[in-house]
Amino acid sequence: MPKLRETCTRCSRRRQKCDKQIPCWRCVRDGVGASCSRSWGEGYDARVHRTYPKDSGTNPSEPNSRDGTILHTTGPPTPAPAAPQSGLTGTPDGDKVFLQSLVPQSLQILQLVDYHELQLLWSHNCLNGPVFRREVASAIKAPGGLQVKNLDLRWTALLFAVMASSLTCAPASFLHNWGFPESQRRTLSERWYKATISCLNLGTYISKPHVYSLQAILVATNSANIIGYASEQFILYGALLRMAQGLGLNRLPLSPELDDLDSHDGIIPQSRRENISSREVGRRLWKNICIQDWLSTQFSGMVSISKQQFTTSIPRRIDDESLRFVDERTPLGIDYTQYVYEVSSLLADFYGAIGGISEDAQQYEIILKFDTKIRALGVGSMATCFNYVRQPARHLPWVDWARRAAIMFQASKTMSLHRNFLLKSFTEPKYAYTRWVSITTSKIVLREAEADLDDPESPKLWTTQAQVVVAARTLCLDIRHRSETEPEYAEHRELIERALDILHKYGDSALASKGIQLITSILRTGRPPSQESRDTSMREVDNNSQDHEEHPVTWPLDSQMSASNMKQHGPETPESLPPAGSGHFTPQRLLQDGSTTVTDASHTALYDAALQQPPHFDIMSSSGATGFGAYGTHDVPIIDLFSDYIPSRNGFDDAFFS
Template structure:
């Protein structure tokens, strides 16, 4: 029996990367070699006495992931390729939360970052309600006199009302300016006789107008005060019972709470359910032609209000990851006609025919968006269906998406930023909103085939469509949020546009590119180069890096922006590390050109788990659980 070698094992002084590449390591953390290559977040040292328990203690939130991945892989072997899970239930110490397969938190959950990131958020002010004021932020009851005293001075009110009714923001579709002007004059003549729900509408309009344009601290204070008084008026009016102006007031309030939050909130989703019930109790879901006691004018305005409610419900439900609340099967309310305000008046007896969509009336944008919503609803249904879907159905919906976009009036169809610079900001925003929504639905329709296309050529089109749409979305992000003249122009007039709804579209695109890069990191390098010359890895990385830079610049504005910045930074670091290890084709941190150089790169070293555990999670992207990925939008 040979004698046992009693020499002590050689102590490994170099980091894992320098040892792998046989480079000189200065033993810092991070070392100079890793820093020069932009791999500082992955500089790690392995000592002989480091045990598995050490890793588990350092990263408790991901210690069980290799076993989870193995179990998912076993399940994937027996799963139908077209089957999709109905949603994700995310447990926490406060209970469980259900999110369907079109929500963004599953993407973070799937790369095991959701717990680490969400538990690392900034401490919130316990004195401020973390949700809608109307649900649990109101304290002492107030009188009508106190509410009237909360209105800004009349010159300020007049200025804000003029700003609102001369804008083209979407809430304007619910109001008929000449009628509102008469009601406002009547209110000024006798404020004490005001209807509390109408006063809530007034506060809501003032609040909304204060956010249309960038302003100083005074505008911010005005927004908060008007929002608070809007909630107080609704509470005094008993918003749970039917009444004139209540649906309009609730819609305004709901949109303002959403705008204030910047991030998706469960409370806003709960308020949506209350609002929908109120509208149904008041019969908004039935067309007014069935009820002769409803005037022609009121019937058309009710159609506009109901359309806005349907659009709002779809957007908020999609972001919250829950089913829509509007009862489609029980509704027969027709779409409003494309009419100007001067085409309508309270004493009208005949409704004029609809104008062509080339006439940009207040309702034109909503009518176009509703056509896309009809397709998007079908896409969401098959994405969340437990019965799976046929690929023919996917291609059919893709064709309908293409037809929708080509039928958009030319004035509202996307064009280059150079030819848009002299156009009105509202027209530019409508173009981008149509284009962003169109590209996002392409992503949602085709993303599940990003994996299957690598093994079945019939899905190659879906892979291309998904990546093409994701890159277009991130290109729009640069246009609107970057250092361009166009971005400055729309930011000065589109406060509502830069809400969490748009954030969700950018996150979806970034996560799809992250996954594609994860696929390529574990595939044969030569084969990938030969197959994917039309989708260059460098272009994908640059798109992701530019998006990450924009998130980094805005990470202090909302929790979603912070999580997006950390997640995209994490994936960029992982992608750069694998490219270095496998091909020695280093992409330096400063090597990107164009817009990417204008934004800082983050250093999320505190959030990065050990590389060994991450490899167990991402080594087989072909079995990537889309349901987990999805729960982040």
């Protein structure tokens, strides 16, 4: 009897790898999970189903086409889908005709551009909103309307990137007002993203570098990570840096002559305005490129941009329209990106300091020092308009979104400092602070993500989705090292379910779908080890340590044992602390020389000031002291934090499953 087929019908027909689950991850990612099955609707016919498809028969509507160019499409993106027509022809004139068919109506273009300027520009701030809006209006008012054949293809790539970003991130209510059905969001976003790449290639962006190309690549990140083209985007980042250096964006210091905003009559000449505006945009672009490079250091292990090798100054707080300085209490889009830049700069310093050190004790000392710096940065460097004490005017809704994004970014990057010691924190009490801070920051991320979803106008950013996945994964690892009788187990399991609910609300996002599968796969691996098996596993691991056998360490730690004392003296000679119930545990961190970096009081004060209402929990619960076992071979491997846009070492597969 032949073996039953385990792959789903769709993957079998397309000759694609399937995880043999129903629904499989590929169908879930592509938004067709409901139709995933192993049955053949009209019966199996080997003459049909075992015949490889012809190249010319590629279905353009399938979102799994990953060749970086548009293959086939249904014509102009209108609410009603049309029958498939021919795609790129391979000739410049024919390709421009096809790209023209993807351009929506003029009113829709203006609506998408306005939305990006007012609701999304704060998240990257790599272009001048008013200037780009005027350029779009000028192209639309030209004879015959916006014609791709009459435009710089590198600028056209930026336009497609802006439209794809707006369509991908906008709430459903905005899509309805613009005339785009929700069911067409994924398809249109993918076509416009591919159109962005096609325009860059047709415009020979490598041999003819331009600021438009850099802006198009950076803006396209918003849509690429959500629709499943993170690997392609990562490849473009490599070209991004070289083009920026070729354009001299790494050499834009403040110049008294070129950047002077003063004028005798109060009016800056148009020629000077354009020069000042272009230099400010260049600084913003360079800052974004530095952010991308420094945040990828934790995956690549090296930086491509050294802070000693560029002279570009930070962008100034000036209004894009008037080119006048703006008071610190007035929110600008530059405030969020400047904060992200400062945190990313600290991370670059951290990986540079820890790179050549192999001893755990020295590495952990560096981690604690930079942990303190990032926490202090969350209070001291956050813009005044993002401060909870001084609320800005309510006429800019993006200020609340930027504040939440800044809080989640600071929390997630604090967590990323400790990622190499996360597993050890479950089994070694001297790293208890890592477990505490990882869970605390995970709760902060989930709290802010829920608040973000409660806002009906808040855009759907890929960074929020990635941070929710990492937070939920951390909590999954925590409950795997707890007993079900502990109160924290039920609390953290509930938080994981809430995280899954958050990800489900992002609809057909490929990033959210991969995150859902990751979290559910961790939960599917089984219940936490039983009390007896964990105690046995611990004795097997430490059977050579007589002291440990005399003083077994359990988790949660006994309330009489201090993580700081165990950090200083080791688990064999626990010191006493005040009795249980005297207060919640916030670990005091001691360095190797005995100096304290952040005390209980100062640590709590930092979060109280930055987050107003920090999550409240007692990780060192004294209820039911229980043992814990080694991380088993059947456990799900740890993935890199925020690796959703970083390709795996074995190829350009989805990094969540690498």
